[in-house]
Each structure stands twice: as structure tokens, then as C-alpha cells.
Amino acid sequence: MSSGKPRWLEVALGILTGIGGFLEAGSLATAVQAGASYRFQLGWALVLGAVCLAALAEMAGRFAAISQHTVLDAIRDRFGFRFYALLAGISLFVIYLVLASELGGVALALQLATGASFRWWALLVAVVSWLALWKGSFSFIENGVGVLGLVTAAFLVAALVLHPPWGDVARGLLPSLPTEQPAHYWFTAVSIIGASISPYLVVFYSSGAIEGGWDVSHLGINRLTAGVGMSFGATVALGALIVAAMIFHPLDLQVDRYEQIALLLPEVFGRTGFWLFVASLAIACFGAGLELALSAAYTVGQGLGWRWSKDQAPAADARFSTVYTLLLPLAALPIALGLDPLKVTLFSMALTAASLPLIVLPFLVLMNDRMYVREYGNGWAGNLTVAVITLLAGVVAVVAIPLQLLGGS
Amino acid sequence: MSGPDAERPLRLVRDVLDQRVFDRDVHVLGRVDGLALELREGEPPRAVYVELGATTLAARLSARLGRWARRLAERWGAGRPEPVRFAWTKVRRIDLDLHLDADRAESHVLDLDRWLYARFIRHLPGAGARKEDE
Amino acid sequence: MTAHGHPTTREVRVELLAGRRVRDAAGAAVGRIEEIHAERQDLECIVEEFVVGPAALLERLGAWAGGTTPFKHLGGLAKRLRWEYRIPWHLVDLSDPAHPRVRCRRAELEPYRRAGDDVSV
Numbered sequence: 001m002s003s004g005k006p007r008w009l010e011v012a013l014g015i016l017t018g019i020g021g022f023l024e025a026g027s028l029a030t031a032v033q034a035g036a037s038y039r040f041q042l043g044w045a046l047v048l049g050a051v052c053l054a055a056l057a058e059m060a061g062r063f064a065a066i067s068q069h070t071v072l073d074a075i076r077d078r079f080g081f082r083f084y085a086l087l088a089g090i091s092l093f094v095i096y097l098v099l100a101s102e103l104g105g106v107a108l109a110l111q112l113a114t115g116a117s118f119r120w121w122a123l124l125v126a127v128v129s130w131l132a133l134w135k136g137s138f139s140f141i142e143n144g145v146g147v148l149g150l151v152t153a154a155f156l157v158a159a160l161v162l163h164p165p166w167g168d169v170a171r172g173l174l175p176s177l178p179t180e181q182p183a184h185y186w187f188t189a190v191s192i193i194g195a196s197i198s199p200y201l202v203v204f205y206s207s208g209a210i211e212g213g214w215d216v217s218h219l220g221i222n223r224l225t226a227g228v229g230m231s232f233g234a235t236v237a238l239g240a241l242i243v244a245a246m247i248f249h250p251l252d253l254q255v256d257r258y259e260q261i262a263l264l265l266p267e268v269f270g271r272t273g274f275w276l277f278v279a280s281l282a283i284a285c286f287g288a289g290l291e292l293a294l295s296a297a298y299t300v301g302q303g304l305g306w307r308w309s310k311d312q313a314p315a316a317d318a319r320f321s322t323v324y325t326l327l328l329p330l331a332a333l334p335i336a337l338g339l340d341p342l343k344v345t346l347f348s349m350a351l352t353a354a355s356l357p358l359i360v361l362p363f364l365v366l367m368n369d370r371m372y373v374r375e376y377g378n379g380w381a382g383n384l385t386v387a388v389i390t391l392l393a394g395v396v397a398v399v400a401i402p403l404q405l406l407g408g409s
Numbered sequence: 410m411s412g413p414d415a416e417r418p419l420r421l422v423r424d425v426l427d428q429r430v431f432d433r434d435v436h437v438l439g440r441v442d443g444l445a446l447e448l449r450e451g452e453p454p455r456a457v458y459v460e461l462g463a464t465t466l467a468a469r470l471s472a473r474l475g476r477w478a479r480r481l482a483e484r485w486g487a488g489r490p491e492p493v494r495f496a497w498t499k500v501r502r503i504d505l506d507l508h509l510d511a512d513r514a515e516s517h518v519l520d521l522d523r524w525l526y527a528r529f530i531r532h533l534p535g536a537g538a539r540k541e542d543e
Numbered sequence: 544m545t546a547h548g549h550p551t552t553r554e555v556r557v558e559l560l561a562g563r564r565v566r567d568a569a570g571a572a573v574g575r576i577e578e579i580h581a582e583r584q585d586l587e588c589i590v591e592e593f594v595v596g597p598a599a600l601l602e603r604l605g606a607w608a609g610g611t612t613p614f615k616h617l618g619g620l621a622k623r624l625r626w627e628y629r630i631p632w633h634l635v636d637l638s639d640p641a642h643p644r645v646r647c648r649r650a651e652l653e654p655y656r657r658a659g660d661d662v663s664v
Contacts, residue, residue, distance in 0.1 A: 067505065069505060073429065076427050076440065077427055077428055077429075077505070078423070080422075080426070080427055080561075081427055081442070081466060081469050081470075081558075082469065082470065084427075085466075085470065134533070134535060134536075135535055304439070304440065304466075305429050305430065305437060305438070305439035305440035305461070306437070306439070306522075307436075307437055313536070313537030313538075314530055314533070314535070314536045314537060315526055315530060315531070315536045315537040315538060315539045316537070316539070316540075317522060318522050318523075318525035318526035318529070318530040319521060319522050319525055321530060321536075322525050322529060322530065325529075325530075325533070371505060372505065418580035418581060418582060418591060418592075419580070419581045419582065419583055419588065420578050420579070420580060420581075421557050421578070421579040421580075421581055421588075421590075422557065422561045422577070422578050422579060423578065425557075426557055426558055426561070442558070443556055443557070443558050444556065444557040444558060445554045445555070445556055445557075446554065446555050446556075446557060446579075446590060447553060447554055448553040448554065448555060448637055449553070453589050453590050453591065453632045453633070454555070454589075454590040454632060454637070455587055455588060455589050455590065456581065456587075456588035456590075457554065465558070468559070469558050469559070497586070497587070497588055498586040498587075500586075500588075
């Protein structure tokens with residue numbers, strides 16, 4: 001998203017970042033669980049989540065580019081402090097849990113690589129993440145990690161190598177009812193959607209548009225980055241689902257540990273597959289962790305009217321840099337204390353799903369507010385899209401926690 | 410003038426409250442956390458000042474929380490405990506934000522920021538230095 | 544400072560007034576303060592009227608909408624159903640800001656009901 005680069009490079013980086021940045025602990029874990037339990041049947045949940053995320057991200061980017069305000073700025077402006085405080089409180093709690101799961105994912109990758117328990121790695125991962133935020137520019141964080149994240153495409157390649165029955169895969173892209181364990185089926189579907197339409201991604205994307213100096217001339221880049229990048233990113237997650245369906249489902253394996261997920265790629269690529277998995281897990285979770293920590297700082301800083309920017313020196317706004325500096329070690333604590341990273345991941349996905357309506361509903365107002373978006377607001381199609389996503393978010397929010405209790409891991 | 414106050418009655422809740430506030434050099438000062446009206450005998454109320462600060466925000470959630478935040482600020486606060494106020498006569502322009510004829514260096518909006526920098530951030534390697542007027 | 548956070552000098556806080564229920568002289572509920580209209584006169588900002596009722600809230604969410612947002616239509620519908628009062632400042636008693644009152648009975652506020660003539664803001 002950085003300005004100063006040739007447009008073709010901005011577009012390419014944006015798309016690559018969208019692909020490489022899509023897979024993280026939540027989307028990987030939920031996709032593998034879905035494939036292991038229901039073969040290809042939950043592909044539709046991935047597609048649905050990705051399409052919704054792409055739509056929301058495009059709107060968030062467009063909003064920021066035109067109004068030079070982030071979505072959170074406008075939420076406080078238009079909905080007032082009480083609503084912002086509710087949104088921020090819930091968002092920060094969810095961000096904390098998801099961040100813990102991402103730090104846990106990196107720590108677990110290091111455990112797989114070295115044999116030393118993930119508990120010992122947790123705080124070190126938090127420190128390295130903090131260093132990356134402290135010293136790195138926004139461009140480095142977004143583009144560098146996103147491009148490195150292309151290693152996760154190993155799942156897509158593995159899926160192709162396994163020659164799945166593409167007819168069955170295609171049928172799985174259409175919604176269907178479960179034939180067994182309905183509570184667990186719908187819980188997995190809800191978790192996939194929660195992993196895809198993460199509110200923190202919308203905050204990060206909107207803030208990134210301002211950090212990158214976007215204006216009306218970037219609307220095309222925005223559409224490509226959000227639409228093409230994120231849609232292709234979902235194919236990586238679909239790759240993980242297919243691989244799990246081909247390898248785990250015939251074994252009737254219940255996936256409840258990352259160590260089991262680590263068995264997938266070696267089945268296809270041998271020893272190299274193991275290192276590909278370690279790299280994928282570490283890089284994907286590391287990148288997501290940076291985005292989450294920044295999203296927390298953006299959420300507080302923008303709502304309270306601080307100076308905020310990743311590209312400013314930490315000293316320039318001590319409040320902004322204090323937020324992520326304190327958050328990272330705090331988020332590492334549950335993992336350092338021994339909480340299972342996969343369990344934290346799956347629980348946090350359900351909570352993410354439950355908090356969706358708070359960030360989605362304001363889009364119905366903001367994307368039609370001519371003071372902000374001028375003539376670039378939503379037409380009837382955009383409003384219908386947001387209305388459908390809002391409805392979906394509402395349903396998901398209501399059922400997420402009950403399903404977690406009924407059928408979750 | 411342009412924006413909300415140029416074409417229609419000014420809506421104090423929607424167009425002033427919670428908006429970002431900028432000084433004359435377009436540095437962000439914060440947000441309008443509070444807005445005070447003076448009640449006058451036989452005359453319409455008028456805006457007297459905008460207020461920025463955590464204690465003002467706390468009072469919006471509940472009166473008890475506001476009192477607690479005020480006590481906390483007086484006892485442990487960074488810098489002056491009272492919220493920052495700018496007279497309404499300093500308001501130059503209202504569009505999506507409030508633009509004041511004021512200088513952030515003349516107020517204590519950055520007290521918490523300076524305190525965090527001095528007590529915490531400054532001691533971390535690579536924090537950088539603050540500019541003179543920050 | 545009063546128990547509700549308003550200064551004891553003759554000042555009231557907009558952020559604490561917004562959302563407060565307004566009652567008439569007999570104690571009957573009129574609605575909630577959703578907006579305060581003011582006019583800028585040079586360096587002054589003078590309050591003109593208090594907008595009470597759900598139409599104002601809906602309008603606040605959709606007032607700038609030129610598109611098909613449902614809130615604009617809801618706001619217009621609320622106005623057509625006359626769910627809003629625009630009460631001039633001199634009719635509003637703010638001596639107890641936590642319990643604002645109008646200085647007349649609700650029935651006497653009929654002239655101040657708006658029926659959709661100012662939806663475009």
C-alpha cells in the first residue's frame with residue numbers, strides 16, 4: 001500500500017500480500033479441522049468468508065482513501081463514544097486472545113523445529129514481534145511479511161499434487177446440510193467464517209490505506225488488493241482443507257493439536273514438507289501477530305484522537321507505541337503458562353465470530369455518508385452486500401458461543 | 410466556512426461532539442470529549458468550551474466512573490489532572506473535524522504522552538528522540 | 544459539581560444531555576434529546592432548539608445519505624409519522640440537567656412536531 005512506488009508494483013505487492021497474508025493460525029486450524037471432519041463439505045464456508053472479507057476490506061479501503069478518515073475515526077464521529085467504547089472493549093479482548101493464538105502458533109512452529117517446548121518460546125516470540133513493530137516501517141510489516149507468507153502456498157501445491165476429486169471439491173463449494181454431528185459441523189462453519197472476516201483485518205486495512213497515503217487515485221488498487229488478493233488468499237486456505245480431507249478424513253482423525261497438522265505436508269513432500277509446514281506456520285502467525293498488535297494500537301489511538309502511525313518513531317506518540325509494547329508480552333503469557341495454542345485459536349475464532357456485527361453494522365451508515373465518501377459511496381449492490389453480511393454476522397454472533405458449548409473442541 | 414456549519418444549523422451532537430480536534434498547524438490534539446453550554450437568564454444557551462480528556466470520557470460512561478477517574482488523575486495522573494479546555498471562540502472551522510486557532514504547545518494535551526515517554530518509552534532501545542515542541 | 548457530573552455554575556454538558564429523557568410540566572415523557580441545533584454567529588455558537596425523539600437519531604445516522612441506506616428512509620418515515628419535536632430553547636428547563644423538562648404540557652408541543660419538511664438537513 002505504500003506510495004512512492006510505481007503503480008504496478010503497488011498492485012503486485014497488494015495482491016501478493018493479500019494471498020500471503022490470508023492464512024494464519026485461525027484459518028489454518030479451522031480449514032484443517034473442516035477437511036478432517038467433513039472432507040470437502042465446508043468449502044462453501046471458506047468461500048463465503050473470503051467474499052465477505054474482500055467486500056468489507058474494499059469498502060474500508062475506499063472509505064479511508066476518499067475521506068482520509070479510518071473506519072474507526074468515523075465510528076466514533078458518527079456513533080458516539082459509548083458505542084465506540086463497547087466496540088473497542090470487545091475488539092481489544094478478542095484481539096488479545098487471537099494474538100495469543102498467533103504467538104502460540106509461532107512458538108509451536110519453533111517447538112517443532114527445535115524440540116524445545118513452545119512455552120519457552122512464547123516470550124521470545126513476543127519480543128521479536130515487538131522489535132519488528134518498534135523498528136520496522138509499515139511497508140516492511142505489510143509487504144515483507146505478506147510476501148514471505150507466500151510459503152503457505154505449499155498447501156495449495158500439495159492439494160494439486162494429491163489430485164483430489166475436483167467434482168467433489170466443487171460440490172463442497174455450495175452450502176449443504178451436515179449428515180452427522182450437526183452441532184460440530186455448524187460450529188466449524190462459524191469458526192471458518194470468524195477466522196475469515198476478522199474485524200481486526202478491517203481495522204488494519206483501513207488504517208493501512210491512510211498509512212500508505214491512499215487517495216481517490218488508489219481506488220483501482222484497492223479493488224484489486226481487496227478483491228483479487230484476498231480471494232486468492234482463500235484458495236490457500238482451501239488448499240489446506242483439501243489436503244486435510246485427502247489425508248485425515250479417511251483416517252477419521254479428530255484434529256486437536258498442531259502436531260497433527262504438521263503431519264500433512266510431509267505426506268506429500270516428504271522431509272521438505274515438514275520444514276515447509278514449520279515455515280508456513282511461523283511466518284503466517286508472525287505476520288498476523290504484527291497486524292493484531294497494530295490493530296489494537298490503531299483501535300485505541302484512533303478512537304481517542306491520538307497521533308498514530310507505524311511510520312512515526314516510537315517516541316513521536318508514546319501512547320500509541322505503549323499499547324503494542326504492553327500488549328505483546330501480555331498476550332504471550334497464556335502460552336508461556338502452557339495453554340494449548342490450538343485450543344486458544346479455536347476459542348478465539350468463535351469469539352471473533354460473535355463480535356462481527358459491531359464492526360459490520362456501521363458500514364451500512366458510513367458507506368452512505370456523503371460527507372465522508374462523497375460520490376464514491378455504496379450503490380444498491382454495495383448496500384445489499386453489507387446488509388447480507390450484517391445478517392450473516394448477526395446469525396453467526398448469536399450461534400457462535402452456544403455451538404462452541406455444544407459442539408466445539 | 411465550509412462543512413456542517415456553513416449550510417444548516419450546526420448539530421452539536423453529530424458535528425461537534427466526538428470529532429477530532431486540530432490546532433492551527435494541523436496537529437491532532439485529540440477529540441471533543443465534552444462540550445459545555447452556558448445557561449443565561451432570558452437568553453439562549455451558548456457554547457463556551459470544548460473539553461478533551463479521559464476524565465471527561467469516563468463521566469460519559471457513568472457519573473461514578475467519572476468521579477473515580479478524577480480521583481485517580483489527581484492522585485496518580487501524569488501532569489495536570491484537569492481536562493484540557495479550549496474556548497469556543499478558538500473554533501475556526503468545522504468540517505469533518507474541528508479546527509482551532511490554538512497551539513498544542515500552549516495546552517497540556519500531551520502531558521500523558523510526555524509522561525509515558527519520560528518514564529517508559531525513552532528507556533527502550535531505539536525509541537528515538539522527541540521534537541522540541543512535542 | 545452535581546452528583547451527575549454537571550458543573551455547579553450555570554453550565555450544562557452536551558455529552559451528558561444527549562440521550563436524556565425529557566418530561567413535560569406534568570411529568571409525562573416527551574422523548575430523548577437526540578440533537579441540539581445551534582447557530583454560529585461570528586465567534587459565538589448560540590443554541591436554537593433541542594431535537595427530541597427517535598426521528599432525530601435515525602436522521603443523525605442517515606442524514607447525509609444520498610443513497611439507498613435504510614436509515615435515511617427510516618428517518619424520513621419517522622418524520623412523516625411525526626416522531627420528532629424541535630423544541631425552542633426557551634421552552635426547555637435545564638436547571639436540573641439530569642432531568643430536563645419542557646415548560647409546558649406535551650399537548651402544547653404540537654406546533655413543534657416536524658412532519659418531514661427538513662429531511663435534507
